[in-house]
Amino acid sequence: MFNQYKGLRREMYVLFFGRIVTNMGALIWPMLTLILRNKLGLSASDVATVMLVMTAVQIPITLLGGKLADRFNKRNIIIFCDLVTVVCYLICGFIEVSFMFVILFFIAGLFASIEWPCYDALVADLSSSSDREKAYSLNYLGANIGLVLAPTIGGFLFENYLNLAFIFNAISTLSSTILIFLLIKDISKTKDDIVTSSYEEDASSKSVFHILKERKTMLLYLLYVAVSGLVYSQFNFLLPLNMEQLYGAKGAIYFGLITSVNAVVVIVGTPLLTSLFPKIRDVSKIIIGEILIVTGLAMYIFIQGLIPFYFVSIIIFTLGEIASTLGKQPYMTRRIPSSHRGRIGSISYIGASLFQAIMQKGVGFLADHYTMQIVWTIISFMGLICIGVAICLKLVDKKAYPLFYQEEK
Template identity: 55%
Template sequence: MKYIRQYMGMRKELYILFWGRVVTNMGALIWPMMTLILKNKLGYSATQIAAILMILGFVQLPFTLIGGKLADRFNKRNLIIVCDLVTVVSYFVCAFMPMSEKLVPILALAAIFAQMEWPSYDALVADLSSAEDRERAYSLSYLGTNLGLVLAPTIGGFLFANHLSLAFLISSLATFSSTVLIFLFIKDVTPVKTETVSGHYEEVRDGHSIWRVLWENKLLLLFMLCGGIWMLVYSQFNFLMPLNLEQYYGEQGAVLFGTLTSVNAFVVIIGTPVLTKMMSRIRDVDRLLLGQFLVVLGFLSYALVQNVLIVYFISMIIFTIGEICETLGRQPYLTRRIPASHRGRFSSVYTIFGGAFQLSGQQVVGSMADGMPMQTVWMFIVIIGVINVVGYVILRQRDQKAFSLLYDK
């Protein structure tokens, strides 16, 4: 019970966002299967899928920046509602369309508006929590995301072969339910002020551009670079892994991938409260380092062993623990080191930078997957991850000097 009690005492709006995440992700049947939809249903090659995802990602970039700008200027709750409604309508339309290439631009529209709302979500969690509660707040949000994902990917895997339209409909209705929750129960979004000395870095700086803030805090550029490499490595969970399973198991690869995704969500649900409690004395930058190391360790098994089911599940558990560590470090790290007035913009710039890095690398990975053995491609990903571990070590060494007030006892 102590792991559950640690989430008590925060603002009620954070609990509404938590339940909103749960409901939305109970219907998240589509995006975990996107690579398989493009591959198996529409007949694209790995290179073509990488190109489609890269184009979609680059189209999303300016909208992400717009979303961050809007999040810092307007009511974040209202922005989330508007973006959600576009996603709801898009999925609803897809549910009644025949499976064809015409689905791709509609799904792209849903993806664009889903991406636009993320800066508002991330910034709102920071606004509604003090610096001392930041880990608990983001941990709760992350937990809600994965509570909904426990069964969704598995259900999506079973619907994939013959009832994909039903998966679209469920996703639409689930997102709409979440939107109604936020509309009815979140009214007060007044930011919490941090009164401690370390809150100096969060002080509002109206009139300063995000580029000036970054120029004055150059270590954040290294943080963004490491984050970009992290996104490239981590994204193989939804790109290279389903391609790998499809190669060995055909259409049943969708079921296996859905099951592994549910294992991922289950481990997150069990592990997030436990690790949040256990890592309460571990600094955010150390969590980032540990997270990248464990993700690399999890993927290493794919480079060494293939077509052994038990290995897939063990590596998924290791990978997921690394994912939890990184999540518990990333948002607390950056929200403590940037002005509260720039949270939305920095979130969008970080996403754009990381997304551009990820998508550029994804094209290379897709080309490799079409022409090389899967184990060779996985070893390439592992090497990139090891390089990033070194990057996080450097970030850890320089962080104390750049943000010394956060280290004062």
């Protein structure tokens, strides 16, 4: 299974190891909801409000990140943003948990928002269209190898040693930054000679809005990303609230274990699914992934308090996450000019984040006033809508991008 990753550019393997090292210290991001709820005593609705405000501030920052990614050296932007996050995490490691603590945490998140479009665009730049699934698969695999133990350790540190988790995160992020600084020198775009690469030809003279007007199918894709982002985000929003409601502070331990199982399944399942389904179109992977994600989350309508079934649910959910990930980024980057990857990637992220934050306020309200079974039922209905949008995307894709289908004949 791992032989399939041979032949990629050296820089892809550096990014792979960088992801591993960074996420080894990612002890606290999955715990944000629990920090606001358990440490600061906010209601579920107030937690959603805080996240909405954070998202509103992130919108111009993420747009800036996309613009910078398309115009400047992506490697240098990543290094600078990493250094800022390291400083914020270190300060958090030595102060009391308070709203100032959350503000510093948020500042680190803002610079991560600038970095994300650069990272995703860099992966696309360093891979050819035919290797795109493998490149994103390897990047995703590295992120989750680092996450295997981090959430579980974070869960155990959460109650009494939360500051120590921030110090670990700072050290791991700094290690990754040093790795990228020393080993990534060449970030020139990979040349591609296959027919479908014409969709990725440079269009620097055109605005991002002109590109979206030309390729209206991408608007449907952006709608899908927004709805799917809301459904997927319940893993880090509604699920920890559910665990906290059932088990109090110990819910952090159960949520950490569930998150670690998620990472283990990704490590085993990503290379497996990448090798088993190389000829399945990216848009079909998206549909398969959403069906599995919705199925995994819908199980919480029936399994409240049944701990073994939490792990069955997360396995199904994670297989869907893998399939969806292997479909989404390759789908988008193959259908837009290489000159616009950063900006359209940031628009995709902003649309999803804004929709998620606004709707999350409603989810938080429901969690405060209704049973978890009712809330999970509503989320499952949203998931069905998402699956419907993905199916519509598949139906219009063949007409919009015929070269992909001619190549497969």
